Amino acid sequence: MLFFGVLSIFLLTASAEYCYSDVENACSTMPKNDGQVANCNARYGAIETLKADLQAYANANIETSFEFLLMSTHFGNYEVHRDGFKGLYRKLSDQSWADAIDLIKYIAKRGGTMDLNQLPHFKKPVKQSKILQLTEINSLAKALDSEKQLANEALRIHAEAQHHPKQDAGIAHYIEEHFMESLSERVRDLAGYSNDLKNLLQERDPVSVFLFDEYLQKVL
Structure with missing residues (x-):
């Protein structure tokens, strides 16, 4: 009985897909499958299953980066001239762009390739697409x-x-280390800015937005 158990393990091991087996076959006198070494790659674990999610998330960061860049340009023009808001959204744009690049490098590190056609897994409300009509709040x-x-x-x-x-x-550790803490800080900061500006606007002081913009310039 023990013999059959050992034999089964040996057969499973022998039939598994390994780089060593590919190389041994390719270097033999009668190679199979045109001597290809398909398993000699950096892929392991669940990367094949989660690759599409990672690609979509990288594209989501790229899309968000361009949105923040457009918002920065909007508040930095000569008509609006809010340098604090301009700097805030330029900083957020750079952070999302850097996150996307780092994620693409990680996908490549795990043996995958980047697919720029992989759409993000979440959609933004239609009203939010009108960036050039946004007020500060x-x-x-x-x-x-x-x-x-x-x-x-x-x-x-x-x-x-x-x-x-x-x-x-x-993958879990990478996401936790490179995204969780950073995004938590951004969400917290933006939530604070939103509530602070809302409270200032309730005072109906015409210079409240100007003062808040000056504050942003100092803290960034």
Whole structure:
């Protein structure tokens, strides 16, 4: 009985897909499958299953980066001239762009490739697409919603990696280390800015927005 158990394990091991087996076959006198070494790659764990989610999340960060860049341009023009808001949204744009680049590098590190056609897994409200019509308080609300969407998507991917049959702790750790803390800080800051500006506007002081913009310039 023990012999059959050992034999079964040996057969399973021998039939498994390994780089060593591919190389041994390719170097033999009669190679099979045209001597290809398909398993000699950096892919392991659940990367094949979660690759589409990571690609979509990278594209979501790229899309958000361009939205923040457009918002920065809007508040930095000669008509609006809010340098504090301009600097805030330029900083958020740079952060999302850097996150996207880092994520693309991680996908490549795990043996995958980037697909720029993989659409983000969440949609933004139609009203939020009219960036050039946003007021200061509306822009903060939009920015907060965007960062919350990125944070929730990061949590979803983290949970998928943890509960996957292969339990890919590598992907879960990467998402936690590179996104969770940073997004938590951004969400907290934007929530604070939104409430502070709302309270100032309730005073109906015509210079309240100007003062808040001056404050942003100092804290950024």
